[in-house]
Amino acid sequence: MASIPVVVPRIKLGSQGLEVSAQGLGCMGMTSFYGLAKPESNMIKLIHHAVNSGVTFLDTSDFYGPYRNEILIGKALKELGLREEVQVATKFGVTTRDGQVEIRGDPAYIRAACEASLIRLGVECIDLYYPHRVDTRVPIEVTMGELKKLVEEGKIKYIGLSEASANTIRRAHAVHPLTALQIEWSLWSRDLEADIVSCCRELGIGIVPYSPLGRGFFASGPELIQNLPEGDFRKKMPRFKPENLKHNKRVYEQLSTMASRKGCSPSQLALAWVHNQGNDVIPIPGTTKIENFNQNVGALSVKLTKEEMAELGSFGAADVVKGDRHGQMTFTWLNSETPPLSSWMSD
Template structure:
């Protein structure tokens, strides 16, 4: 099975990862209660043994970093490329974005301790702090590179101009964005910017948070406490409309002899060799199905057909609960305005 997972260069700084990664959030947070630790460690070992070595977490995914620390003991750390994120502070109740130098360093030290590692392969700013010039945040991250605490810098949900300003301070290796058949708002501006600058594109929720795998059935069976229940696209009035998209994808998958999730993931893979989707799962059988997407070939006509099912006007509801914190609102003040306390 391992031979089926090709390797790819992520960005132009030398980072190499498996062409598909694993999003680990749902094991510990947001998608219902945390899953049994022993089962998740077994899953992670299976994933890495199968050739998927690019693992994605964050300091706000519950105890996910602690889970990964346990899973990567005993020689597993050397086999993976570990990505985590900072930038959303939950201190004092309401989440707040922070990109000030003091917080960057604090967050990194905490993640290193929780993950029980000497360095982080790829360290993302999870959300952009619109009160701190991006140059200031990147300079603090560059210092962490110089100290050997992180290897590469990433941004998540950053606008094109934010990416450019950041990249001018230190090369950005990857930009992580939501990108799937039904979330395509990055295509006009952000994707071309990343390609111009030689930045890899890591796509989260490439299966539409599971909707492109299970459609309305997934929504009907979400457990209590699952964050997706708040997603505009998952609201009853929108699901009724959006389920038609899944039904069409499902029908095409039947014709192709694959599953709808494999078809939707294959669509992301066909965006280019600089794109790495990181579908999450908590089940070995779902993971096995997901890596099958690497073998699904799509013609330009099939790509166009798929895209016609999920055009922007065909999808009802925003892609995220907190659209205000996504790339559409990630401009930071000019560097000249920065007066550190």
């Protein structure tokens, strides 16, 4: 198996000045969505281990819990004295009303959400702040305008978007330069490759892939689904439905065969494929176990040729995989267009 590098490289995320570790840590599963929240003390130890290993880019959101994830990160930063060593990225905008998910990007909400996140995280400034999803009722220029004010006030350092189309990215970037786009990208989630990647590179925006391990599938294969606890939302995801999983397991089988040839684990190979997309790509695999974290960091040591990249890419091509990548595709970049600014001003 590939060993953990002695030093995790630090690289620029985007062109606005933010420097982060070449791999981040997605913290969502520590408190929500993947079954019951994990013991707080264990998660703080994991965060400490991550930072000591050189992974200093921590990703959270006020929706994870909700709120518990940010509180956890805040406690870890305080107890371990890590604030100066880490780059904290958090998100706002996903809420619930009467049991239904609602996306909000209006100025009043943004400001209130930011103030609350600062308190929960116990920081004076958020390093990278994203709208978790795009509010399609509010012109993106309005959302960005409020975020720009928060930058000017010193409450956030850099602005990102999550799950946004190329057109939405361009409109947002025209108001204030974006540092990063967070979006799903893995061997079997490739829809952003059509025009979003080229748009980000044209504008100097870094790309932060979430779920680079196919929500754990490339680490565990089909057995993942059998072992999921109650409450784990992956049970409802289209690709993991029995009729699709029967077909999609072939992706993992091919990945495993190639991993044996390369002398690494399937998860390391899948993660290395994402890393090798470019030095502007910083994946944020999540985990709740130190041994899995170590495996993920080991992916930085896996070297791939152009031929191997192409071979890997063929395993999860769009015409091969069955089922959408998300249970609710409404909340992806495919539906992130917002009204023109003129419509808001006329109101």
